[in-house]
Amino acid sequence: LEWCVSVPKVELHAHLNGSVRNSTLFELARVLGDKGVIVFSDVENVIMKDDRTLHEVFKLFDLIHILTTDHSTVTRITKEVIEDFAAENVVYLELRTTPKRNDSIGMSKRSYMDAVMEGLRAVSSVDVDYSPAGLKTNTFNGSTRKKMYVRFLLSIDRRESTEAAMETVKLALEMRDLGVVGIDLSGNPIVGNWSTFLPALKFAKEQGLYITLHCGEVPNQEEIKAMIDFLPHRIGHACCFDEENWRKLKSAKIPVEICLTSNIRTETISSIDIHHFVDLYKEKHPLVLCTDDSGVFSTSLSREYNLASSSFGLGKTEMFQLAEIAINFIFADDGVKTDLRATFEEAVKKLT
Template identity: 60%
Template structure:
């Protein structure tokens, strides 16, 4: 990819292929323009000093300390129901514009008595945000595979909806590491209540140096027993004991995994635990000194199950297309490698067998179209491309 044409084609390839996002935090994916607008309002109300954050919001490629500044701002914004609905709507639209066809959106339900917010009302605001998307067909219900926002009032309305892009959404409720065992259990119980609205799993996240694994284990065990999938932020910092305990729990996926030792990786390999890889995030948060040292290389070479993700598109100024291009440019992947990575992610979604079936159809249809556009794939027309996609799974 040294030649300019090759670089441009690979970037366009990464943008054009259908993609699956499995590690995206709702509040960290807020648009910069929306963040700037809302921060101005907070400044006018005297809640924050707008001058302290304006330059950080406008900046692309933020430092770790600047990211922490925005984390604080996110927490303030997440106390308003209308804001949460708006952010949710815009995040879905932005991922769809990046050719993401399946999105697992994770968020920590918030309690804020002064704002009249409970964990349940917070999640209602998220679901209202999904329902308010009107430029796309949004499928998020676990009770059926119908698109949730198709108007059935007239045949014409239905036909118009069918012409629009469809994105499948599922929700993960996050347990914050600052929470108690009781609070963690409340989040799991809420997830069970909201299954019919697209909640499929539980995430453990937050400041990795806060809290102890044993605090969250009862709630995570209960989630598993009740059929919820579990993903864990694992190995964001060096903590051998916790990493081993997390792997022994055998979660359905782990995120980041920057500080696993050789024996930890061997256990993860034996258990075939998929890893959510967030390249830009790991670089920005200084989990590694250079992207070339990322564990993606060894995992990809060893055929370990993995999926490329963004973590926080807004916070880290990235897109899923950019993460795929970054992997390709850094580790020498070709178009087939990139498409294989994207296709393999189907097997790691928490959405269930019907969703996986739908996604395979989407990828198959897309591959045929890609073969007509990209020179290096023109020889793979019609049924040959369909066979190629099947071989990638």
């Protein structure tokens, strides 16, 4: 595990509210418990549970959102999550989150995202570049501290309407200069219809935003086919594909964000030995190891690398290459890619 920690890594599939530390959730739950808003022991039982079906995971997210969704807490969790990834030697992080509106506390999707940005600016343990213009102004100039790139994806929740999805896309366009690079479609896969989100996703793509979709978490082959035909820039999971869609995915060469622990914990894949990582890896299909929800699934990116290495018999050279190749699939510009390649080149001498 130590070696996996020391390898520079690229994280492309991490949900903000799924990556919150358990200790922070407990602290927040205790405060709301004391105020009588929630029953602390109920929260404790849900947070401590280890195995959750995919359905239960979404119930847990509703609970997490009660604990975390006010401006100052959003700022706090963003700061902590970025610092946790930095501690793992993640050198490039694409963090995704669903902008939330809550009129009762004066929260708009924009003010939610402003709170996220404030958390990013509050990061103190590491030098962060978050603006696409950052490289030109040389954020890292002369600094000897650890450095990390952070970019954001705004998620559309499958519970949302076409209008709400469109609002998220417009917000992403507004926030491009602040490091928002794309749109994700996530949320409970048995809720909502592809046709509801398609207009907003199409618009986003036309405007030059990058798109990643949660695809194939449940065996809805018709939706999977429509999603692949849309040609997103990446997809997450790809667990329940039939043969025809599997063939389509491979010929379209769409990079896949692989979340091993998440798939096993939610029982989307019954056992690691039959995980589709093996097939994709053997065929050199573009893929990247990711955490999904490091808090909810008690994992980290190093643990995911360690799990892949031990489960699939990959050595240090293969694991290092797997980490490095992920640079090809990031949604940031070529300047960032060049800089990341230099970071890996520097590290390869020490680590393999």
